Amino acid sequence: MNFRDLKEQYRVLKTDIDKAISNCLNEGQFILGSDVMALEQELADYVGVKHCISCANGTDALVLSIMNFSIGAGDAVFAPDFTYFATINCAMLRGATPVLVDIEKDTFNISPEALEKAIINTKKEGKLTPKAIITVDLFGLCADYPKIQAIAKKYNLLIIEDGAQGFGSSINGKKACSFADIGTTSFFPAKPLGCYGDGGAIFTNNDEWADNLRSIRMQGRSKEDKYDNRSIGINSRLDSLQAAVLRVKLKAFKDYELKAVNDVAKIYTDHLSSIVATPTIPDGFYSSWAQYTIRLKDRSQRDGLKEYLHSKGIPTMIYYPRGMHSQTAVVNSNCNSGFFPNTDEVVQTCLSLPMHPYLNPEDQNLVIDSIKEFIG
Numbered sequence: 001m002n003f004r005d006l007k008e009q010y011r012v013l014k015t016d017i018d019k020a021i022s023n024c025l026n027e028g029q030f031i032l033g034s035d036v037m038a039l040e041q042e043l044a045d046y047v048g049v050k051h052c053i054s055c056a057n058g059t060d061a062l063v064l065s066i067m068n069f070s071i072g073a074g075d076a077v078f079a080p081d082f083t084y085f086a087t088i089n090c091a092m093l094r095g096a097t098p099v100l101v102d103i104e105k106d107t108f109n110i111s112p113e114a115l116e117k118a119i120i121n122t123k124k125e126g127k128l129t130p131k132a133i134i135t136v137d138l139f140g141l142c143a144d145y146p147k148i149q150a151i152a153k154k155y156n157l158l159i160i161e162d163g164a165q166g167f168g169s170s171i172n173g174k175k176a177c178s179f180a181d182i183g184t185t186s187f188f189p190a191k192p193l194g195c196y197g198d199g200g201a202i203f204t205n206n207d208e209w210a211d212n213l214r215s216i217r218m219q220g221r222s223k224e225d226k227y228d229n230r231s232i233g234i235n236s237r238l239d240s241l242q243a244a245v246l247r248v249k250l251k252a253f254k255d256y257e258l259k260a261v262n263d264v265a266k267i268y269t270d271h272l273s274s275i276v277a278t279p280t281i282p283d284g285f286y287s288s289w290a291q292y293t294i295r296l297k298d299r300s301q302r303d304g305l306k307e308y309l310h311s312k313g314i315p316t317m318i319y320y321p322r323g324m325h326s327q328t329a330v331v332n333s334n335c336n337s338g339f340f341p342n343t344d345e346v347v348q349t350c351l352s353l354p355m356h357p358y359l360n361p362e363d364q365n366l367v368i369d370s371i372k373e374f375i376g
């Protein structure tokens with residue numbers, strides 16, 4: 001059994017993917033070719049924003065967003081403690097200080113109440129200038145944007161939405177990557193929409209920022225003269241081959257994959273919610289299920305279950321085994337520390353189960369039955 005079955009996906013989409021790759025090879029435009037332009041338009045239309053700017057990976061999408069807002073030394077960036085390191089690495093890389101915020105246990109996302117407290121504390125301390133909130137749509141579920149947008153407005157902060165895991169999810173029909181000043185995503189192969197290597201994208205409705213992002217993804221190049229550079233940028237572009245693959249996969253994602261993962265999630269929840277803590281999806285929210293993560297009673301039950309499932313040939317992952325506040329790079333940089341009781345509990349009790357659109361009923365039943373056997 002596979003944790004995420006990319007081989008099966010390729011088997012199903014092979015004819016179209018092979019054709020798209022071969023077209024791209026025949027066209028011979030390997031960087032920012034016609035597939036990249038077409039994909040950017042398709043992604044912008046799907047997410048429901050004016051501009052999509054593709055780039056080399058999800059981390060660069062965040063770095064470019066931080067650069068666009070000139071966030072750097074002396075600035076505070078608020079981010080959830082429970083996430084993948086890229087969420088705060090982008091800020092630290094540019095010299096800014098992440099202020100970490102505890103999560104809500106049932107959604108795994110940043111706690112709006114803890115966020116507001118962290119902002120108030122940071123202002124009171126007066127050492128850093130609060131600039132932005134980096135929200136994360138963890139495991140495919142949008143953060144609580146109605147509350148977070150109100151907080152951002154109250155304290156005059158920008159929002160950057162790290163939608164690396166949230167592509168395709170929504171709140172009352174409004175799509176992930178459209179909730180913030182700038183939204184970002186990743187096309188790493190195992191993400192909800194993945195390519196066959198690295199890839200990423202940035203979303204915004206702001207014309208000026210979009211123009212700047214297009215420039216700084218190519219060394220700060222001028223629009224009029226490609227050998228004049230108007231600012232300092234990086235080199236972060238999406239390959240045409242990846243765009244060609246993504247266009248085929250985006251179609252499958254829209255046509256049936258997103259629905260398929262929601263069907264898989266419903267079966268897990270129907271069978272498991274009475275014996276373990278299954279993920280909570282608030283009213284009006286729709287997840288893209290980057291992960292299906294359950295919570296166990298304590299660490300020994302979690303580790304025991306992982307071991308037991310492994311013995312049955314069932315792969316599981318611990319997303320994530322530590323919070324950002326215990327990352328060596330964070331500890332060494334003396335970032336503002338706080339209290340993270342929910343992260344501290346979740347890192348000991350979380351377990352992510354096999355989850356992808358091609359999970360077959362026999363395999364899923366084996367996962368469910370094995371968990372029932374173990375918990376008793």
Ligand SMILES: *Cc1c(COP(=O)(O)O)cnc(C)c1O
Pocket residue numbers: 057058059060083084086087136162164165186187188198199200
């Ligand atoms: C994967 C991921 C990223 C980074 O994406 P890459 O394409 O691997 O650089 C950023 N944030 C989160 C939450 C992620 O899961």
